[in-house]
Amino acid sequence: MITPARTTRSTALIVGAGFGGIAMAIELQRHGIDDIVVLEKASDLGGVWRENTYPGAGCDVPSPLYSFSFAGTTRWPRRYARQPDILAYLQRVAREYDITGRIRFGREVAAAEFDETTARWLVRTTGGEEYETTAFIPAVGQLSRPALPDIPGRETFRGRAFHSAEWDHGCELTGKRVAVVGTGASAIQFVPQIRPRTGHLTVFQRSAQYILPKRDHAYDRWYHAPLRTVPWLQKLDRLGFWLYSEFAQECLSRWQVFTPLFGRQAAKHLRDKVTDPRLREQLTPAYALGCKRILFSNDYLPALASPTVDLVTDDITEITPDGVRTADGTLHEADVIIYGTGFATQDLLAPMAIHGLGGRRLAEAWRGGARAHLGITVPGFPNMFLMYGPNTNLGGGSIVHMLESQARYIRDAVGELRSRPGRYLDVRPEAERAWDESVQRRLARSVWTRCRSWYRTAGGRVVSNWPGRTREYRTRTRRVDLADFRIGSASTHSARTRTAPAD
Template identity: 40%
Template sequence: MTTRTEAVIIGAGLSGIGQAVALARSGIDFVVLEKAPDLGGTWHSNTYPGAACDVEAHLYSYSHTKNPYWRSTYAGQKEILGYLRGVAVRHGLLPRIRFGTRAVSARWDEDRAEWTVETADGTTYVSRFLVLGVGGLHVPRIPEVPGAATFRGSTWHTSCWNHDVDLTGKHVTLVGVGASGVQVVPHLAERAASLTIFQRSAPWVLPKADAAIPAWRQRLFAWLPAARSLHRLRIYLRREKRGFAFHTRPELLRVAEPIVRRKIDEQIADPSLRALVTPDYPLGCKRVLFSADYYATLNRPDVHVVAGSPAEMRPDGIVDGAGGEHRTDVLVYATGFDLTGSFDRIEIAGIGGRLLKEAWQGGMHGYHGLAVPDFPNMFMILGPNGFAPHTSVVPNIEAQARYVNQAIRTIRSTGARALTVRHDATDRFMAEMRTRFARTVWAPGNCRNWYQNESPSGTILWPSSTLHYRLRLRTLRRGDYEFLSARNAFQRGGGS
């Protein structure tokens, strides 16, 4: 069966829903393909205990669909998922979403100037435009550990939590102390007989100033939308101000390091444990984490922190690098995600049949995190260089969604069949990203982090303010694109 539409969106997470709302409000026909049985993306799959956002809820929500009734400063997984479902209902998106539909390939037809998307169930979707809202936080990265096949216990990744296993009285080992690991540690310690934590590098963990939002304030935000908007703007500007130190003046972060170290000293009594969990790299170089009870949990006598990664797995235990064996009934990986895996699982072929994974052999890259040369009428939401780690991704998602709408309108107004970003424009953009990235706290030399990659840009981040990014995307620069008027005949910077 073949379904024709003007745009196909792959993914019904925060990015896909944001783009779907933008298209719906512009009257553009579209279909959303979602491999899961429900929407939500990251917030549908990550159901581990303690899963929550570390950005304030009023900013981690769409500006066009604000929620006055957030229950706390930082929302948890269930509340965020409920909000996203409400957005989909309010904007009439549910009839346009095909749940349980996994896209396996997308190919550009140069004769028809159309995308043909094939799905695992055999359904074909044909559209002029393809939008990838696949996200980067749902393909688990599992390290290969010798002896893994011999382990008799239960094993899972935080993004695939096994709620059928009762952890009460179990000996649990956690590998990784990134964002998910830090959030889940207190909950594991409460239930397990013992908790062993393998820590490759100590994270900077700042206090999380979470608090319940009183009912009177919720009512005020519902009755007075302007107050809600001002509150959201205040959060946004405060984060942009903090972000300045990360992306432009990293030396300012050094002032905060002694303060954070003193907090660690106050919370960790054992000198050897304190030394183990105190970071040896600049504050901000890796993702800064937030928790109100992480360090306190590490003081428990039944919690043990081990430096490094597991060296070997045995039937009933995990062996560390020093040869010590740790009894383990349940092994939980909090080891992050394969960012390119979200794209690699779909075979995407552009002009001349060139595959996206071939174009990215030298590292993920693109133009403003949105477009890739030789892939006409294809756009990415939160693609490489399309997000900043110091604040909410939502403002960037909304800017990208508006840009995609603008691109569609531009094609219509010029009478062209398609547009594709120019190679030279992409090269200039990546050169700019590399220059900007070099002066940030995340740059190579400070530490190794997942923000760095091997592409010409050197990073997957937008290494500047989101205000700067949003201003960039207000106007589609026609000179950076080529417009297709006939098969294999492109016109530079304009239409017919």
């Protein structure tokens, strides 16, 4: 039973202190809603930029665009920022906007239940702390839980093994035989960094990637000086990158006539960096450009061409105590295995046990794939507002822009709730259904339906990506349309006090 003495109450409770959670907290506070709590399971803020400390970790979106519109900076040391610089930026913004003090670190949410008798959410942490809030705002993102592959024998390996998002900095790689499983966005960054230290590196590739050159360079004082002197130049700099990203996003969803331009660029980059015809063939994708995440790197392909690196494209059949065995029967011996196998993107909000009206489980509502009106609200889960929810990821562009749009929409909704004490907003199923059908129709015409990727469920439904431009999404989320919601009231019958049931 929840007792008043143990329960912390607030107008809004945010889960997660990454880009999304920080954007949400600042947006609420800037509009006079400062009765907020942010729960963060780690000991520091930063989200993926706190967790991903592997060698070479960085962003593939230009720094001026991968930042908040209200917190521009001329401190970026290069066009594409590295992990330490992005983390430092988030910490600085949180301090400057007085958000750090609102974050309760070391609190992992275990369960949340909507209480119809009070029209409020009851939230419980793994440590047993309990919170009561009007608006429940998960901001845990789509890329927060590392995914390890289901390979027989994985636990039998007697060497060191770890996921790239949980990098073991105490593991010495010098002179070691290192196996890298996976060739996604993380692997193409850390492989070139660790290659010179390893004795031998074996990279296991399931499918080839489209890799474009990364137009990266350091920013010197001559670049930053005019931006500091003439503030509007900073906005112009950001605008240029934003316009290009809008073009790239449309090329993946609607203007596919332009995608061959990117394909030719990727092919030229491969020819320039890899001279071995056999290796080049192994690195040539067999699917439409953009169907999987497009990657950017200048040093990954040269690293694979090194004589101390082997690229293996045969399927992995098992992990043995001594290494990795592939379908051709070869045992690739290894001292260390690094899994660059991405994240659990399909089970959004897991492992939190979330229950809405009538005790309905969110996991049950999303059995066929996650879905939400505007990627933010789910029928039957009143006053729950998602940051970086279903179908709000981008194939091109900055997710920070999308997060700001969501934060503004949610702030408007929280304002409506504050003006209606004891009421709740439950998005109408027909509104959510109409939105989802429209999004899925548009996605069906996009490149993202043409291969298997983390954007899609096993059944083929695209649950991650947004099919339009960020400008369109900003317009659609400008304000809450109350016609999309059923406005309910706290139940008049005797109140029930209960904790969220465990799954």
